[in-house]
Amino acid sequence: MRRRKTHKKEPLLVGWRFATVCSVILFAFVALFARAAWIQVVSPDRLRLEGDMRSLRTTTTTSTRGMILDRNGEELAVSVPVQAVWADPKQVHAENSLTKTRAWQALADVLGIPVETLQQRVANPKRRFVYLQRQVTPSVAEYIRKLKLPGVHLRPEARRFYPTGEINAHLVGMTNIDGKGIEGIERAYNEWLTAQAGERRVRKDRMGRVIEDLGVVSEAREANNIQLTIDQRLQALAYRSLKQASEFHRATSASLVLLDVKNGEVLAMVNTPSFNPNNRGQYQSFRARNRAVTDTYEPGSTLKPLIVVSALENGIIKADSIVDTSPGWMRLGGKRVSDTRNLGKVSVETIIQRSSNMGMARMALQETPEQLLDTLYRFGLGIDSGMGLVGESTGMIPQRRRWSDIERATLSFGYGITVTPLQLAQAYAVLANGGVRYPLTIVKRAQQPVGEQVIVRQHARDVLQMMESVIGPGGTARKAAIPGYRVAGKTGTSRKAIAGGYGSDYVGVFGGMAPVSDPRLAMVVVINEPQGDLYYGGDVAAPVFAEVMSAALQLLNIRPDAATEEQLQLAGQEAYNVPHT
Structure with a gap:
């Protein structure tokens, strides 16, 4: 069969369809171009904002x-x-x-x-x-x-x-x-320790x-x-000694403050019990308080040297005065003030040495309350130290319109007033420094501060000599003695106040300074509520003072100012061998 030959028809171009497609495409391009122009030229802010939100970052x-x-x-x-x-x-x-x-x-x-x-x-x-x-x-x-x-x-x-x-x-x-x-x-x-982080604006990719x-x-x-002004070597020594004493006497707490009397710098400040700041899981706010500045105590007999200064300042006594403490007791307002035994007529030095309440009461009753309180304020009691430490207490100095005789008498031997260990240490530093009070600091200063003469120099020196007898024979603080150094100080033992009076717990305190010939350091040790038969300041606090002060004097290379027993024996032998003429 003969195949029929087929002819392909040429595609017919329909003019109106072609024009329509071209018009649509052209319109789309024009619309896109117009939109792009609108976004980038007429109103680019929104696009920029969205782009910045995706790429801009602050580091x-x-x-x-x-x-x-x-x-x-x-x-x-x-x-x-x-x-x-x-x-x-x-x-x-x-x-x-x-x-x-x-x-x-x-x-x-x-x-x-x-x-x-x-x-x-x-x-x-x-x-x-x-x-x-x-x-x-x-x-x-x-x-x-x-x-x-x-x-x-x-x-x-x-x-x-x-x-x-x-x-x-x-x-x-x-x-x-x-x-x-x-x-x-x-x-x-x-705020001083905290850094302020800087910020930079950068653009990042996806x-x-x-x-x-x-x-x-x-x-x-x-x-x-x-x-800080703290010397870590002294801080470690002080903490170790205080912790051992606190544990040995089963005390509730204890504090120690060591000052440089020449400039008011705090060289050591420790408390027990302590805590490990590296373990936040065991953090308890009540254990973290710095008891040396937050806790206040009745200073007991450690206040007596300041009352003697007040009597000297106001002309009640002289350094060589004799005070009659007979018969060793007296009643004031129905309450009894007494010594352990009748000392009779004694010197002011003996009153300090033997810690006579009768002697202190005799002097205080001759002063006005305003005179007593003014002296205490000048020593820095009842006021803020200015160091800015957290929770610092100012203590309590009583303010009354009318004072009874018993209130003045008990104030003279350290009852009815509260102080912090830091305040008491500052007061003893004033005595040691010839009546000059320096502002206390815990942060190292660039320049030497200017001190203020708050007490007559001779009065401060006289009382310092009296306090040296407390460490010697017949004194209440034989355990505070340091071989080779002259030491002055005062013991204090006060009962803890409770509602309606005083309880059976005690606070043992010792404050002292050394060397007496040229005092450099002042220290206060407080043992709060020691248990057992030993609770007097001379038994529980004085040994801590001796151990820490001895180490501090040696570490700071402070020259001894007292002859040791060996030196005295050697001097005696040399004197014996010298031919007499």
Whole structure:
């Protein structure tokens, strides 16, 4: 069969269809061009805003809290780099991270948190940030990094570390987990120690890489270090001795303050019981208070030297006066004031040496209350020290319209008034420094401060000589003696006040200064509520004074000013061998 030949028909160009398609395409291009022109030329702000929201970021520069140093530059508080573990719950769910059960169990084990707790924290897929644990060590951080759990990340931060631990805990204080001071120097000088982080504006790509640095938003401010007047060597010695005494006598608490009398610097300030500031889990606010400045006590007989100064200042007595204490007791307002035995007519020095309540009452009753209180204020009692320590108490000096004889008498031997260990130490420093009072400081000064003459120099020197007899034979503080050094001081034992009177608990106190020939150091030791048969200040507090003061004098290379027994024997032998003419 012969195939029929077919012819292909040429496509017909329909003019109106072609024109329509071309018009649509042209219109689309024109519309796109107009829209682009509108967005980029006429109204570009919205597009820029959306672009900036996707790419612009503000980065902060890392900042480290300032260090706290002792007077010799030894570190008492430093910040160390650590890592924080955090999660992005939205990413965790988006990438099915929770299906990696073994990795999550490993994470829970290394963090010490139940795996169920971790999974509950990331259960909400709408959240973008949640902490899993703060301040983990670098080794733990590296382990977590190797787990490669989607949605679990690390971020650098700093942790406060206290190399001296419980020795400086009450003084230096501590910070919370966010690096803010909550106790001690850390809190008092928080703004000074805190750095201001700087901010920079940058543009990042979708991978988080910085592609453009747009400049500084706010300048960073570096943190400042603080150098204290504390000598860590003396601080450690003082804490060890005080802790041993406190534990031996089963005391409720104890405090010690050591001052440089020449400039008012605090060389040591310790308390027991203490705590470890590196372990926040055991933090209890009541244990963190600095008892040397917050707790007040009736000073008992340690106030007597100040009352003698008041009598000298107001012309009631002279340094060589004789006071009649017979018959050893008297009644004032129905209450009895007495000594342990009748001392008769004695010198003012003997009154201090034997701690005679009768002698003090005889002097105080010849003064007006205003005269007594004025002297105490000049010594720094009843006023703030100005050091700015957290919770510092001013103590209590009674203010009355009318004073009875018994109130004036009991004030003269340290009852009815409360002071802090720091205030009492300052008062003894004034005596040691010839009546000059320097403003106290815990922060190292750039310049020597100017002292104020608050007591007549000769009166201060006279009372200092009287206080030296307390350490010698017949005194109440033989245990405070230091071989090779002349020491002056005063013991004090007061009953603890309770509702309606006084209880059966005592406070043993000793305050002293050395060397007497040229006093450099003043110290006060307070043993609160010692248990057992020994509770007098001369038994519980004086030995601590002797141990710490002896070490301090040697560490500070202060020359001995008293001959030892060996030197006296040698001098006697030499005198015996010299031929007489």
